[in-house]
Amino acid sequence: MEYKDYYDILGLKKDASQDEIKRAYRKLARKYHPDVSKESDAEQRFKEVGEAYEVLKDPEKREAYDQLGSQWKAGQSGFKPPPDWEQNFDFGGGGYTQGNAHDFSSFFEDLFGGGKASGGGTHYYHSTGTSGGGFRSKGENVRARVMIDLEDSLNGATRSFTLQMPEVNEQGQVVNKQRTLKVKIPKGIKEGQTIRLGKQGNPGMGGGERGDLLLEVGFNPHRLYTVEGKDLYLNVPVAPWEATLGATLQVPTPDGKKVGMKVPPDSQQGRKLRLKGKGLPGKNAGDFYVVLQIVLPPSSDPKVKALNEKMRDEIDFNPRSYLF
Amino acid sequence: MSTKKIAIVSGHILEEEATLTLAELCWRCQTPAETIIKLINHGVITPQEGTSSHQWRFHRSTLIRADKALRLKRDLGVNYAGAALALELLDELEDLRTQLKRFMDV
Numbered sequence: 090m091e092y093k094d095y096y097d098i099l100g101l102k103k104d105a106s107q108d109e110i111k112r113a114y115r116k117l118a119r120k121y122h123p124d125v126s127k128e129s130d131a132e133q134r135f136k137e138v139g140e141a142y143e144v145l146k147d148p149e150k151r152e153a154y155d156q157l158g159s160q161w162k163a164g165q166s167g168f169k170p171p172p173d174w175e176q177n178f179d180f181g182g183g184g185y186t187q188g189n190a191h192d193f194s195s196f197f198e199d200l201f202g203g204g205k206a207s208g209g210g211t212h213y214y215h216s217t218g219t220s221g222g223g224f225r226s227k228g229e230n231v232r233a234r235v236m237i238d239l240e241d242s243l244n245g246a247t248r249s250f251t252l253q254m255p256e257v258n259e260q261g262q263v264v265n266k267q268r269t270l271k272v273k274i275p276k277g278i279k280e281g282q283t284i285r286l287g288k289q290g291n292p293g294m295g296g297g298e299r300g301d302l303l304l305e306v307g308f309n310p311h312r313l314y315t316v317e318g319k320d321l322y323l324n325v326p327v328a329p330w331e332a333t334l335g336a337t338l339q340v341p342t343p344d345g346k347k348v349g350m351k352v353p354p355d356s357q358q359g360r361k362l363r364l365k366g367k368g369l370p371g372k373n374a375g376d377f378y379v380v381l382q383i384v385l386p387p388s389s390d391p392k393v394k395a396l397n398e399k400m401r402d403e404i405d406f407n408p409r410s411y412l413f
Numbered sequence: 414m415s416t417k418k419i420a421i422v423s424g425h426i427l428e429e430e431a432t433l434t435l436a437e438l439c440w441r442c443q444t445p446a447e448t449i450i451k452l453i454n455h456g457v458i459t460p461q462e463g464t465s466s467h468q469w470r471f472h473r474s475t476l477i478r479a480d481k482a483l484r485l486k487r488d489l490g491v492n493y494a495g496a497a498l499a500l501e502l503l504d505e506l507e508d509l510r511t512q513l514k515r516f517m518d519v
Contacts, residue, residue, distance in 0.1 A: 122484075275424070282427065283426070285424050285426075317512075317515065
């Protein structure tokens with residue numbers, strides 16, 4: 090098995106006090122909490138930190154762990170605890186901890202036992218699952234985050250997702266199973282919304298109904314458009330004279346067509362031009378905005394330089410008059 | 414690890430589905446009504462309509478928010494007010510990130 094350096098995980102020295110351990114744990118738990126952190130491996134890190142704290146916060150477990158650690162050298166890959174190591178400590182039968190044990194590593198399980206029997210524990214990706222007594226209970230809801238393309242929402246689409254879902258097998262053990270689901274993406278879904286797939290979550294107990302599968306939708310970045318709620322934005326570069334004199338621009342719309350868009354004269358940088366109802370589809374369809382970006386031609390071109398010099402000399406214009 | 418193939422499944426956009434009663438919300442969050450009422454009193458979730466607890470109707474997305482608050486509470490040891498504050502700040506962060514993304518594209 091892989092040796093886990095719990096001190097390293099919490100960023101502590103071996104002689105850290107119990108208070109320091111508590112402080113380090115709390116800080117890292119906040120940092121890596123999957124509801125808070127944006128990092129992709131947050132859930133993994135959060136579990137590791139929890140496992141490390143589970144051992145180090147308990148002086149007896151910590152002492153046992155420290156004894157083991159003295160026999161392990163950095164860089165060593167395989168790790169086996171000495172056969173009689175736990176004779177001075179009584180961890181054998183499990184039942185030592187307040188849950189989440191089946192999320193811990195095999196290293197933890199081999200040292201401190203447990204995990205296998207706690208089929209009813211709570212797992213992060215479920216809604217909290219302590220239902221009141223009774224033999225029939227509804228299965229837990231399973232949550233996962235999936236990424237789709239903007240086009241999937243614009244046109245509707247069917248996408249495959251592979252999810253790691255914990256399941257309870259015949260022996261009552263919790264095992265991770267890979268499940269591939271083909272999901273119909275509802276047209277017009279917005280970033281951050283959730284697709285609820287009824288009865289695709291965890292099985293219930295004693296013939297109870299399956300839980301739901303909740304897929305929180307994120308959008309992959311799009312080459313052209315940015316999305317805000319149900320509205321779409323496209324930055325379109327214009328030359329300074331187009332902004333001043335007005336122009337008609339060819340603009341690609343999200344539905345794959347091209348439209349001629351009129352830029353009114355005297356359009357300033359960042360001006361938004363709206364195409365109503367051309368955003369994400371739906372009952373209240375979103376709008377499509379073209380945002381003008383004024384781009385300057387390079388002064389290395391002698392003609393550009395000459396004309397700009399002419400404007401400077403002949404036009405009476407002070408854009409900063411309001412400053413004084 | 415085994416792979417199970419499943420036919421195309423279609424679901425609904427949770428945020429646009431019919432509303433939930435207090436009892437349904439408790440059932441889905443698997444939490445007692447007292448907890449839900451505490452979440453309401455701290456402004457984490459708000460009933461969409463109804464003045465008394467019997468008439469309350471909740472938006473489906475309330476489910477996700479309530480779950481999130483309860484996980485923060487359990488995992489980080491914060492109280493209801495702390496969870497409420499964290500969720501509000503996370504919302505604000507999300508809004509700012511979206512706006513920033515738009516400006517970075519320029």
